[in-house]
Amino acid sequence: MRLSEHRYKTITSIAGPLLFVQGIFSARIGEVVKILTPDERQLEGEVLEIREDTILIEVFAETRGLDIERSSIVLTDTLRTASLSPDITGRIFNGSFVPIDGLPMFIPEKKMPISGFAINPTARARPEEFIETGISVIDGLNTLVKGQKLPVFSCSGLPSKEVVAAILKNSRTMNAGTDPSGNRTKRESDGFIIVFSALGLTFRDYSYYMHILKEMGSRFVAFINMADEPAMERLLAPRFALTVAEYLAFDKGMDVLVIITDMTNYCDALREVSTAREELPGRRGYPGFMYSDLASLYERAGRIRGLNGSVTMLPVVTMPEDDITHPIPDLTGYITEGQIVLSRELHQKGIFPPVDVLPSLSRLMQRGIGEGHTRSDHRKVSNHLYKYYAKGRDLRRLEAIIGREGMSEKDRIMLDFTDAFEREFVHQGMTRRTVPETLDAGLNLLKRFSL
Amino acid sequence: MRGRITGISGPTVSVDMKGLKLYELVHVGNAMLTGEVVKLEEKRAIVQVYEDTRGLGPDEPVQGTGMPMTVKLGPGLLSGMFDGLQRPLYKLKDLSGPFIRPAQDVSALDPAGQWVFHPLRKKGDEVGRNEMIGYVEENHFQHFIACPHNSGGRLSWIADGNIRIDEPVGRLEDGSGIAVYHEWSVRVPRPYIRKFSPYEPLVTGQRAIDFLFTIAKGGTAIMPGGFGTGKTILEQSIAKFADVDIVVYAGCGERGNEMAEMIEEFEHLKDPWTGSSLMERTLLVINTSNMPVAAREASIYTAITMAEYYRDMGYHVLLLADSISRWAEALREISSSLEEMPGEEGYPTYLASRLSSFAERAGVVETYSGKIGSLSMVLSVSPPGGDFTEPVTQSCLRTTGTFLMLDTSLAHRRHFPAINWFQSYSLYRAELSGYYRENVSQKWEEVQMSCRDLLQKEEALREVVEIVGLEGIQDPDRLLLHAAEMIRTQFLNQNAYTDDAFSSLDKTLASIERILDFYKHAAERLKQGAAIDEILSGISF
Ligand SMILES: Nc1ncnc2c1ncn2[C@@H]1O[C@H](COP(=O)(O)OP(=O)(O)O)[C@@H](O)[C@H]1O
Ligand SMILES: [Mg+2]
Numbered sequence: 001m002r003l004s005e006h007r008y009k010t011i012t013s014i015a016g017p018l019l020f021v022q023g024i025f026s027a028r029i030g031e032v033v034k035i036l037t038p039d040e041r042q043l044e045g046e047v048l049e050i051r052e053d054t055i056l057i058e059v060f061a062e063t064r065g066l067d068i069e070r071s072s073i074v075l076t077d078t079l080r081t082a083s084l085s086p087d088i089t090g091r092i093f094n095g096s097f098v099p100i101d102g103l104p105m106f107i108p109e110k111k112m113p114i115s116g117f118a119i120n121p122t123a124r125a126r127p128e129e130f131i132e133t134g135i136s137v138i139d140g141l142n143t144l145v146k147g148q149k150l151p152v153f154s155c156s157g158l159p160s161k162e163v164v165a166a167i168l169k170n171s172r173t174m175n176a177g178t179d180p181s182g183n184r185t186k187r188e189s190d191g192f193i194i195v196f197s198a199l200g201l202t203f204r205d206y207s208y209y210m211h212i213l214k215e216m217g218s219r220f221v222a223f224i225n226m227a228d229e230p231a232m233e234r235l236l237a238p239r240f241a242l243t244v245a246e247y248l249a250f251d252k253g254m255d256v257l258v259i260i261t262d263m264t265n266y267c268d269a270l271r272e273v274s275t276a277r278e279e280l281p282g283r284r285g286y287p288g289f290m291y292s293d294l295a296s297l298y299e300r301a302g303r304i305r306g307l308n309g310s311v312t313m314l315p316v317v318t319m320p321e322d323d324i325t326h327p328i329p330d331l332t333g334y335i336t337e338g339q340i341v342l343s344r345e346l347h348q349k350g351i352f353p354p355v356d357v358l359p360s361l362s363r364l365m366q367r368g369i370g371e372g373h374t375r376s377d378h379r380k381v382s383n384h385l386y387k388y389y390a391k392g393r394d395l396r397r398l399e400a401i402i403g404r405e406g407m408s409e410k411d412r413i414m415l416d417f418t419d420a421f422e423r424e425f426v427h428q429g430m431t432r433r434t435v436p437e438t439l440d441a442g443l444n445l446l447k448r449f450s451l
Numbered sequence: 452m453r454g455r456i457t458g459i460s461g462p463t464v465s466v467d468m469k470g471l472k473l474y475e476l477v478h479v480g481n482a483m484l485t486g487e488v489v490k491l492e493e494k495r496a497i498v499q500v501y502e503d504t505r506g507l508g509p510d511e512p513v514q515g516t517g518m519p520m521t522v523k524l525g526p527g528l529l530s531g532m533f534d535g536l537q538r539p540l541y542k543l544k545d546l547s548g549p550f551i552r553p554a555q556d557v558s559a560l561d562p563a564g565q566w567v568f569h570p571l572r573k574k575g576d577e578v579g580r581n582e583m584i585g586y587v588e589e590n591h592f593q594h595f596i597a598c599p600h601n602s603g604g605r606l607s608w609i610a611d612g613n614i615r616i617d618e619p620v621g622r623l624e625d626g627s628g629i630a631v632y633h634e635w636s637v638r639v640p641r642p643y644i645r646k647f648s649p650y651e652p653l654v655t656g657q658r659a660i661d662f663l664f665t666i667a668k669g670g671t672a673i674m675p676g677g678f679g680t681g682k683t684i685l686e687q688s689i690a691k692f693a694d695v696d697i698v699v700y701a702g703c704g705e706r707g708n709e710m711a712e713m714i715e716e717f718e719h720l721k722d723p724w725t726g727s728s729l730m731e732r733t734l735l736v737i738n739t740s741n742m743p744v745a746a747r748e749a750s751i752y753t754a755i756t757m758a759e760y761y762r763d764m765g766y767h768v769l770l771l772a773d774s775i776s777r778w779a780e781a782l783r784e785i786s787s788s789l790e791e792m793p794g795e796e797g798y799p800t801y802l803a804s805r806l807s808s809f810a811e812r813a814g815v816v817e818t819y820s821g822k823i824g825s826l827s828m829v830l831s832v833s834p835p836g837g838d839f840t841e842p843v844t845q846s847c848l849r850t851t852g853t854f855l856m857l858d859t860s861l862a863h864r865r866h867f868p869a870i871n872w873f874q875s876y877s878l879y880r881a882e883l884s885g886y887y888r889e890n891v892s893q894k895w896e897e898v899q900m901s902c903r904d905l906l907q908k909e910e911a912l913r914e915v916v917e918i919v920g921l922e923g924i925q926d927p928d929r930l931l932l933h934a935a936e937m938i939r940t941q942f943l944n945q946n947a948y949t950d951d952a953f954s955s956l957d958k959t960l961a962s963i964e965r966i967l968d969f970y971k972h973a974a975e976r977l978k979q980g981a982a983i984d985e986i987l988s989g990i991s992f
Contacts, residue, residue, distance in 0.1 A: 025509060025510065026508060026509070026510070027509070028505075028506050028507060028508035029459050029504050029507050030505035030506060031506075049458075049459065049461075050458055050459045050460075050508070050509050051458040051460070051465075052458060053509075079505060079506060115503075117550035117551055117552060118550065118551045118707075118739065118741045118742050119549055119550060119707055120540055120543055120544045120549055120550065121532070121540060121702070121710040121711060121737045121739055122532055122540040122541050122544055122711075123544050123548075123549035123550075124707050124708060124710070124711035125711065126711045126712045126715050127708055147708065148708070250549075280787060280793055282796070282797055283796070283835055283836075288780070288783055288784060288787060288797050289744075289784055291740070291777075291780060292740065292741075292744050292780075295704075295740030295741045296741050298740075299706070299707055299740055299741035300741070301708075302707060302711075304549045305549075307549070325835075325836030327835065327836075330677075330678070330835055330836050330837075333677075333679065334678045335706065335740055337706065337708060338679075339679075358863055363679075364708065366948060367712075386865070387865075398917075398920060401917070402919070402920045406920050407920070408921075
């Protein structure tokens with residue numbers, strides 16, 4: 001404990017989001033620092049590195065306007081925490097956890113460090129209950145389960161925003177229960193909530209999402225960082241979101257779906273810090289520690305043995321240059337449990353959501369589907385659709401070379417199936433389909449083509 | 452010996468302290484975090500801290516232990532799950548709940564553990580260094596207890612029956628005790644008398660491996676592949692089915708859910724070779740991607756030291772690591788915080804030598820107790836962007852005996868295990884062919900040749916078909932394509948989620964022979980004038 005608040009006026013240099021301050025002997029790593037600008041604005045930062053009496057501070061705000069002579073810093077003796085309370089539901093905050101919905105800050109029930117703690121692997125329960133997103137290609141072929149992290153890989157210009165909107169509006173979880181006549185059923189659970197974290201949002205997208213959040217009542221918590229707000233806040237917002245999610249899940253027993261869009265903006269902020277520290281850049285200029293850093297977010301998804309709730313994560317990644325081997329989607333794919341890949345080609349055909357089934361995968365799907373979860377024929381329907389669609393896609397390449405006339409009757413039927421699959425099964429516009437509706441749509445297709 | 456912290460950057464801490472040794476274990480800060488000395492300078496030491504350094508400040512105390520980083524070796528390790536520093540994860544959970552908190556000091560071995568000791572030697576016997584003097588029953592294994600590696604002599608006393616883990620089981624005439632457990636520096640390979648070249652296959656139950664790209668007991672295998680190519684499923688399948696005594700699985704920098712799934716599965720599955728619970732022969736070292744990076748670097752050494760310990764008792768031990776790339780990346784993070792001159796892609800220049808000295812710890816050996824034991828390794832590699840020219844894959848390639856290249860395009864077609872049959876190879880093929888000939892079938896190599904030949908021809912034909920279509924090629928070629936497809940879909944393809952997940956060597960051979968026989972007969976009939984469509988419609992997929 002420090003007895004008095006001391007203002008240090010010993011800043012020696014400022015580089016991008018970083019400050020060097022001299023003559024400090026009592027800072028701690030991760031300690032929150034207040035920075036007072038010449039015009040008495042107050043910014044926040046964190047101690048990143050300590051060398052003898054010099055500390056390096058990462059500033060989570062715009063550093064423009066800071067100077068060496070008149071700016072000062074104050075150590076707060078605390079690590080960064082998130083305030084938590086059940087009253088947080090339905091609220092909207094900025095990337096620094098300040099309410100932006102015109103309402104006052106709630107009174108916290110507790111505070112937790114935002115970096116979180118790793119779940120002990122032996123304490124994890126394996127994910128096996130599905131979440132219905134209302135989207136056929138996801139629910140039917142790439143089922144999302146509670147505790148999973150499943151990213152959406154998009155390209156610039158593709159409607160990832162609309163896909164997120166559909167999920168925000170339509171996703172729900174089911175609880176086992178009984179219907180009025182005593183049969184075992186699944187019914188929609190009311191313990192489901194979405195924590196939405198938007199990073200680097202344009203004003204246009206902001207209005208779009210606000211519209212959707214308004215209709216969601218109190219079944220969400222949102223952290224919104226705008227495109228013109230400090231990039232460094234993008235490193236904080238997902239951590240606030242996940243700390244809130246863990247609280248709602250593991251303290252309050254809720255099923256929480258965390259949607260983060262867009263992780264590419266997060267990674268760019270990470271790169272900015274690394275560059276300012278003059279670290280040796282890794283692949284395409286991204287820092288070498290990006291894998292561990294991303295894992296410190298994504299791995300917070302999960303379920304815990306003996307506890308009710310769950311944290312499920314759906315990050316959106318816009319692949320620079322449409323390149324899936326770019327470090328951002330690549331490292332994400334190495335950590336997450338599958339990926340939903342959007343395709344430019346399908347989008348051009350007017351198909352929504354434009355999900356390319358072939359490279360998409362939900363690794364945890366197997367445990368979450370079938371008898372007692374979705375429907376007993378789920379696995380079969382899904383395998384058949386995938387198999388025939390894959391075959392049809394191969395045939396399309398052949399068709400491009402030798403023409404439809406040169407192909408056998410059987411192959412031509414397969415090509416027709418492939419088109420129909422895209423137009424009728426993948427494509428659904430903004431309508432919501434339940435899992436049985438999705439499976440029936442698949443079955444009907446297979447039947448129609450006698451497959 | 453004490454000093455104080457003068458600087459902190461990530462997991463790297465500098466300390467104004469003299470007299471420390473390189474790789475000495477130290478306790479850092481008020482919280483007593485575990486660290487290792489990684490660099491010594493004139494006035495300061497650089498310490499790698501194996502836990503989260505958040506909250507740590509300058510001037511906090513640092514204390515040397517005079518000891519290197521060690522693991523505890525003794526009965527009670529099997530079925531255990533440890534973090535990278537060998538702390539038992541179940542006990543950590545009991546202590547601090549579902550989330551891991553830093554600075555929990557818990558012994559890997561249960562201090563209250565009681566065992567029944569069966570002496571193999573008696574009072575008055577002369578025993579040498581590292582010699583086994585008796586055993587306790589650990590699960591269904593005889594867990595041998597040996598004389599320390601630095602002393603031997605005449606036994607003045609030896610225990611019989613119930614013993615405690617913290618009391619000696621024997622005493623030498625010079626008064627020194629023989630302990631039930633001992634500590635061993637993880638960075639030092641355990642010694643043995645001599646090494647042999649591998650002479651026996653490590654049966655994995657995976658047809659593509661056992662038949663085409665065999666792994667040897669005492670050998671090394673790597674499987675590089677982009678994400679989603681099936682590295683983890685393959686590692687875990689091998690962990691389930693390999694015909695070894697003991698499996699040490701290092702989950703190195705990968706997913707927590709994956710480990711949870713594995714733990715739950717292994718607790719319910721049976722060892723296909725002995726029928727006892729699979730967990731009984733398994734030992735897990737887990738550092739998931741969100742656990743401290745520095746401990747990740749240590750975790751594979753923790754794992755291999757425990758593996759060598761059981762090898763020394765004369766067991767066949769298999770070390771699996773998923774993924775060795777995460778270890779290399781941890782090494783890179785440490786190296787960069789030490790401000791070392793980086794080599795290719797930022798990896799330290801000693802990456803290749805570290806990897807090869809690690810791989811050298813595999814082998815079939817004669818142990819000090821005169822037994823034959825083996826340590827085999829199967830390591831997965833996660834090349835960024837699926838690009839195999841990167842340094843970790845390339846360094847591994849130089850040391851490995853079996854190279855299983857996992858192919859993204861096969862995985863996209865859901866062909867699993869996605870082992871590319873043109874690029875992969877096994878250097879043990881010649882060495883082990885005798886074994887297969889004598890123990891499975893005289894025809895083993897011949898069948899192998901026919902299989903490879905078919906696949907090769909298919910590849911050439913595919914290129915033609917891409918241009919002219921299936922209708923444009925001759926009937927014998929269509930038949931060949933068909934047979935090759937059977938090999939791919941019915942033989943090489945092996946679904947890990949079905950009963951087909953394990954295939955014995957006999958079953959593997961029968962399965963490929965069935966396809967080759969079909970091909971031979973069909974070709975015969977074709978020659979005699981049968982119509983191709985008739986032949987092909989007679990078989991079903
Ligand atoms: N042998 C197999 N049988 C069936 N499916 C498999 C097999 N191997 C991999 N898969 C599929 O591929 C997915 C990814 O496999 P995984 O081992 O997790 O890949 P990696 O570790 O290389 O990223 C699995 O979730 C599963 O759907
Ligand atoms: Mg894996």
